[in-house]
Amino acid sequence: MLLQIALRRKASALTALVTATAIALTPFSAARAQAKGPPVLRDTETEQLLREYTRPILRVAGLEKQNIQMVIINDGSFNAFVADGRRIFVNWGAILQSETPNQIIGVLAHETGHLAGGHLSKLREQLATAQTQMIIAMLLGAGAIAAGSTRSSSAGNNGLANAGAAAIAAPQEMIRRTLLSYQRQQEENADRAGVKFLTATQQSPKGMYETFKRFTSESLFASRGADPYLQSHPMPAERVAALQEFAGSSPYWNKKDDPALQLRHDMVRAKISAFMERPETVYRRYPQTNDSLPARYARAISTYLHGDLRSALSQIDALIQVQPNNPYFHEVRGQALLESGKPAEAIAPLRKAAALSNNAPLIEMLLGQALVGTDNKAYTDEAVRILRAAVAREPEAALGYTQLAMAYGRKGDYAEADLASAQAAYLRGDNKTARELATRAKTRFAVGTPGWVKADDIVAAKPPRN
Numbered sequence: 001m002l003l004q005i006a007l008r009r010k011a012s013a014l015t016a017l018v019t020a021t022a023i024a025l026t027p028f029s030a031a032r033a034q035a036k037g038p039p040v041l042r043d044t045e046t047e048q049l050l051r052e053y054t055r056p057i058l059r060v061a062g063l064e065k066q067n068i069q070m071v072i073i074n075d076g077s078f079n080a081f082v083a084d085g086r087r088i089f090v091n092w093g094a095i096l097q098s099e100t101p102n103q104i105i106g107v108l109a110h111e112t113g114h115l116a117g118g119h120l121s122k123l124r125e126q127l128a129t130a131q132t133q134m135i136i137a138m139l140l141g142a143g144a145i146a147a148g149s150t151r152s153s154s155a156g157n158n159g160l161a162n163a164g165a166a167a168i169a170a171p172q173e174m175i176r177r178t179l180l181s182y183q184r185q186q187e188e189n190a191d192r193a194g195v196k197f198l199t200a201t202q203q204s205p206k207g208m209y210e211t212f213k214r215f216t217s218e219s220l221f222a223s224r225g226a227d228p229y230l231q232s233h234p235m236p237a238e239r240v241a242a243l244q245e246f247a248g249s250s251p252y253w254n255k256k257d258d259p260a261l262q263l264r265h266d267m268v269r270a271k272i273s274a275f276m277e278r279p280e281t282v283y284r285r286y287p288q289t290n291d292s293l294p295a296r297y298a299r300a301i302s303t304y305l306h307g308d309l310r311s312a313l314s315q316i317d318a319l320i321q322v323q324p325n326n327p328y329f330h331e332v333r334g335q336a337l338l339e340s341g342k343p344a345e346a347i348a349p350l351r352k353a354a355a356l357s358n359n360a361p362l363i364e365m366l367l368g369q370a371l372v373g374t375d376n377k378a379y380t381d382e383a384v385r386i387l388r389a390a391v392a393r394e395p396e397a398a399l400g401y402t403q404l405a406m407a408y409g410r411k412g413d414y415a416e417a418d419l420a421s422a423q424a425a426y427l428r429g430d431n432k433t434a435r436e437l438a439t440r441a442k443t444r445f446a447v448g449t450p451g452w453v454k455a456d457d458i459v460a461a462k463p464p465r466n
Contacts, residue, residue, distance in 0.1 A: 039074040041092060042397075044360045045328040046072060046268050050090065053105045054112065060200040061116040061193075068115065076276065078215075080107045082114050096272050098211070101257045101265045106194065106208025113193030114186070188242065195247045204255045205247035209240070216240045263293070270294035271328075274301035293322065297329075304336040312336055327356035331363055338366065343373030354386075364390035365400045372406045383407040391423075398427040415444035419451055422458050435459050 050070040058064050069087045073079075076093035083089060088111045090104075098104035191212075195205045216237055247253070257265075273282050274297070282302045286295035296319060304312030316333045323329060334350035337343070350367040357363050364386050371383035384407045391400040405420035422437035438458035445452035 041072040041074050042362055044362045049264055049268050054108050056201040057109050057112050057197045060197050061112050080111050082111050092272050092276055096269050100207055101261050102204055102207030103211050106211060109194035109197045110190050112197060113190030116193055117189055191243050199250050202252055204252045205250050206253055209243050209247050212243055213240050266294040267297055270298035274298040279306050301332060309340045325356055327353045338370050343370040346370040361390040361394040369403045372403050380407055380410045396427055398424045415441055415451055419455050426458055
């Protein structure tokens with residue numbers, strides 16, 4: 001877990017910087033297009049795979065009923081972290097760079113170790129204690145400086161003032177080292193817990209070891225000469241040596257990933273590469289000479305994203321012939337058509353994708369968007385029904401509320417349209433617009449009705465926590 005501690009030498013400025021914003025909920029392609037957009041990516045296929053990776057680990061960790069969410073961050077670096085007790089954040093770069101399921105599962109097991117150990121709440125307690133200690137030290141030091149200044153002005157002696165400055169600096173440094181030592185211990189505890197969870201689920205801890213070993217090789221030069229007592233994580237070589245010692249004894253050390261799971265993992269990596277990397281990079285990873293299903297998937301997506309719709313559809317149709325019941329092939333076909341300005345043609349593949357995915361809400365939102373985008377009023381009632389079901393299961397999806405507002409507007413139901421628009425604005429973080437639309441919606445609903453109550457809640461609400 002990347003958890004940085006900023007210790008500023010002012011009494012009011014000791015803070016833990018753990019940032020992970022989750023605002024917009026959009027498909028890979030839409031998020032990719034937002035140059036200044038929020039950092040969260042949404043994709044049904046990827047999220048489903050991550051949930052399957054974490055489900056058995058959360059079960060043995062006693063967290064199965066905690067509704068832990070997987071959140072994909074729009075960042076190409078290898079990182080995963082927890083910033084609260086209900087979400088595990090994973091950079092898309094971590095998934096892409098994990099060559100086997102076991103490697104990313106090992107990272108997720110480590111993060112689950114932080115959750116199971118309550119490390120964030122314990123760290124907050126340590127920070128609160130440290131802040132109190134720092135304030136006391138600064139007050140005592142400031143008193144000594146003041147006394148020293150008074151005496152030096154009358155006697156020409158600044159000894160007490162210097163002692164006061166030392167009284168401020170020394171405790172701050174001690175507190176900082178104590179906090180960092182505490183955090184290093186948390187990381188080691190999370191490693192051990194992760195190995196324990198993997199063993200309990202009959203999975204190999206080798207992937208976790210391989211990942212940290214790779215980081216050791218990459219960071220050895222950077223950490224050369226570093227003070228181990230000023231590091232927030234254990235020193236790389238020490239950490240990997242300790243991990244190898246207790247992970248290597250696992251009876252499942254040499255257990256391989258199931259080939260079917262490896263294929264799904266490779267398909268998701270191909271999809272991420274196609275959506276998030278430049279086309280020349282995609283074609284280097286997946287050249288035409290590579291006829292594997294993941295390579296064909298990556299090239300098909302990259303082709304549609306960069307302008308050749310006819311060729312892309314031909315490639316996607318070839319994938320569907322191989323796996324006709326793969327919902328994500330139908331989804332990407334519908335998405336390609338929708339984003340190419342052909343919403344009517346996108347409806348059929350998106351219907352198929354929704355049916356095959358057990359009505360996955362993000363896919364239903366794309367279907368609703370296609371229905372609304374046709375400008376055919378015959379689809380309006382169906383769009384409302386589908387979008388209402390989708391946002392009921394994904395209540396933080398701004399995209400669903402935006403499309404729902406358009407569908408209600410087409411029906412002439414302006415009260416519901418204003419309410420849905422207010423909900424979308426609220427989820428985007430545009431609180432001013434959300435309150436204005438909700439206020440207008442209240443005038444259109446009868447007082448006390450469910451719509452009026454929802455609108456009133458938005459008017460009175462504080463900004464959503466992410």
